[in-house]
Amino acid sequence: MSPWNPGFTTMLAAAPVQQVTPILFLAFAAMTVASAWAIVASPNIVRMATYLLLTLTGVAGMYFMLGAELLAAVQLIVYAGGTLILIVFGVMLTASNPGSVLKPCKWEWAAGLTVAAAMALLLTMALVYTPMTWAYDGPVPVASSIEGYGQVAAVGRALLSDYLVAFEVAGVLLLVVMIGAAYMARKRAGGQSSPEGTGLKGSGSEQ
Amino acid sequence: MITVTLHHFVLVSFGLVAAGVACMVTKRNAIGILMGVELVLNAAALNFVAFNRFHPWDPAGQAPLDGFMFAMFIIVLAAAEAAIALAIILNLYNNLASVDVDKAREMRG
Numbered sequence: 001m002s003p004w005n006p007g008f009t010t011m012l013a014a015a016p017v018q019q020v021t022p023i024l025f026l027a028f029a030a031m032t033v034a035s036a037w038a039i040v041a042s043p044n045i046v047r048m049a050t051y052l053l054l055t056l057t058g059v060a061g062m063y064f065m066l067g068a069e070l071l072a073a074v075q076l077i078v079y080a081g082g083t084l085i086l087i088v089f090g091v092m093l094t095a096s097n098p099g100s101v102l103k104p105c106k107w108e109w110a111a112g113l114t115v116a117a118a119m120a121l122l123l124t125m126a127l128v129y130t131p132m133t134w135a136y137d138g139p140v141p142v143a144s145s146i147e148g149y150g151q152v153a154a155v156g157r158a159l160l161s162d163y164l165v166a167f168e169v170a171g172v173l174l175l176v177v178m179i180g181a182a183y184m185a186r187k188r189a190g191g192q193s194s195p196e197g198t199g200l201k202g203s204g205s206e207q
Numbered sequence: 208m209i210t211v212t213l214h215h216f217v218l219v220s221f222g223l224v225a226a227g228v229a230c231m232v233t234k235r236n237a238i239g240i241l242m243g244v245e246l247v248l249n250a251a252a253l254n255f256v257a258f259n260r261f262h263p264w265d266p267a268g269q270a271p272l273d274g275f276m277f278a279m280f281i282i283v284l285a286a287a288e289a290a291i292a293l294a295i296i297l298n299l300y301n302n303l304a305s306v307d308v309d310k311a312r313e314m315r316g
Contacts, residue, residue, distance in 0.1 A: 022209050022210065025211045029215070029218075029219045032219055033219060033223065036223050036226035036246055039226065039242055039243075040226050040230045045236055045239060048239060049242070052242050052245065055223070055249070056249065059223075059252075062216065062257075063253075063278075065211070066260040068256050068275050068278070071275050071278055074279060078282050078283075079245075079249075083245070086286075086289050087238060087241065087242065087289060087293070090238050090296055091238055093297060094238065094296060094297065094300040094306045095306070108232070108233050108235075111232055112229045112233035115228055115229065115232050116225050116232075119224070119225050123221045123224075124221075127218065132261075135212065135262075135263070136261050136262060141264060141270035141271065151275070158276055159276075166276075170283050170284075174286075174287060177287040177291055180294070181291055181294040182294075185294040185298070187301070
């Protein structure tokens with residue numbers, strides 16, 4: 001197999017630690033993509049959540065290999081630890097039987113696979129016909145503004161300087177989302193039409 | 208032994224985005240559709256970080272950080288989006304006793 005980026009080979013020879021990378025990369029890539037497709041194939045929502053955990057962990061491994069340790073940690077803590085738990089709570093709250101199955105019909109499978117195949121064709125062509133000769137092929141760049149603190153110091157400085165507005169807006173967004181989600185998910189006091197017809201009793205004992 | 212380049216990371220990201228779109232199109236369960244959206248967001252974040260790592264930069268200056276920041280904000284937005292989507296799905300379940308998206312045909316609950 002010819003390397004797309006010949007400069008990387010000399011770098012591998014120079015830095016023996018980096019030689020672990022291809023095997024690790026293949027392992028994590030296989031885990032990520034295989035479990036992503038397992039989500040599509042699985043009819044069971046609880047298994048889908050488990051496969052999503054594997055995919056998120058695989059992406060965190062990719063971040064490690066790309067030299068983004070902080071981001072890998074954030075991915076594991078926020079995504080695998082927070083968002084996924086939220087999704088599992090949603091599964092448990094909405095399914096009277098957690099193992100219940102909602103199967104797509106034949107033409108839905110056909111439509112989905114057609115869309116996926118069209119995207120595969122398009123993206124493969126884009127990938128093949130785009131020369132990426134400009135790519136930097138040296139060792140992993142370490143963005144450290146203070147010696148010994150690695151990426152964390154650089155990210156902290158960027159958050160409070162270049163990305164200050166985005167950082168503040170994200171904070172306000174999280175506040176709005178917190179209030180909005182709590183407001184929307186509460187049981188209506190009027191007991192509109194809850195399936196068991198226990199709107200008032202449910203709202204009292206829910207908290 | 209292969210050498211890992213930008214193309215390989217973009218290929219993995221491509222696999223993720225295709226799986227995410229297929230998931231969004233085929234699932235009837237609203238939470239399954241939400242998982243498809245998460246896959247697509249992860250693919251985008253992975254692309255950002257990969258292009259950040261392989262972007263040319265001046266070794267004398269500061270290493271690039273923009274892709275990391277984009278990925279970080281994507282993670283924040285994904286968490287917010289999941290919270291709102293689950294609130295909506297809970298409402299749907301309260302009204303219809305089901306999370307089948309085909310049964311949601313009315314705007315009024």
